[in-house]
Amino acid sequence: MLSYQHSYHAGNLPDIHKHAVLATFLKAMTEKPKAMTVVETHAGRGLYDLGGMEAQKTGEASEGIVPLLKKKLLPADHPFLTAVAATRKAHGASAYPGSPLIAQHLLREGDILHLMELHPQEHAALRETARAPGVNIHRRDGYEGVLSVSPPTPRRGLVLIDPSYEIKSEYMEAASFIKELHAKWPEATILLWYPILKAGLHELMLDALEGTDLPGVWHDQVLFSDTNLRMLGSGLFAVNRPYGIDESLGEISAAVSRLAGNP
């Protein structure tokens, strides 16, 4: 099923949770001189217009990136905020970067980016936005595509898993994919985003993941007390998380939690 369009949700609370953590992981990993590969299972179109019809219809960014910037809840030199600023400089004041542009902003010459996106229009838009040396854009199923390029060269790297969770089985599919990916590419840092919904399907997924001996696990959930979102919260699960960034990760969680109306 391909009815989900991220343009309606860009810059919302779950997006800033995921994007700030992604930027923090990438910043830490690119501080080491060795080249790296970043791979995305579900890339989206890469660039969003918060002034556009879709974003305006839901108004979700007004609970996310808009107050995050206004209230200065993260330091001005935070890698997520520098990616937002660079995107706005290049594309206008209402532009918002998707995960591919955040990765492009932080990667260096010699690093490699593989982006999987199945939707024909999102894929076409991504090809326009993310075209650059070292960037490979694939129109194929994200899990099949990522497994086919794993382990990549360079072998040091990160995989972002960001499905649209349109169908219930996507939670367990994500857990199975993580185990298969880790077996094929054990050094990979893996970052998974998931929504917390009333049905609680994320709990089965977490049980499946926590029952394994995956290394360097990091897990964060922010519950939403006072938002207009249908979601009850936003979750992130990582394997082989970079070292030395726990304080920065806590800062992001606290900022998102504050915006979500938590005491």
Ligand code: SAM
């Ligand atoms: N990662 C993006 C970001 O943070 O900017 C947002 C991605 S959005 C949540 C999910 C995307 O997955 C949609 O653009 C959708 O078209 C795409 N998609 C859905 N099923 C897919 C599949 N099987 N393989 C690859 N992409 C898929």
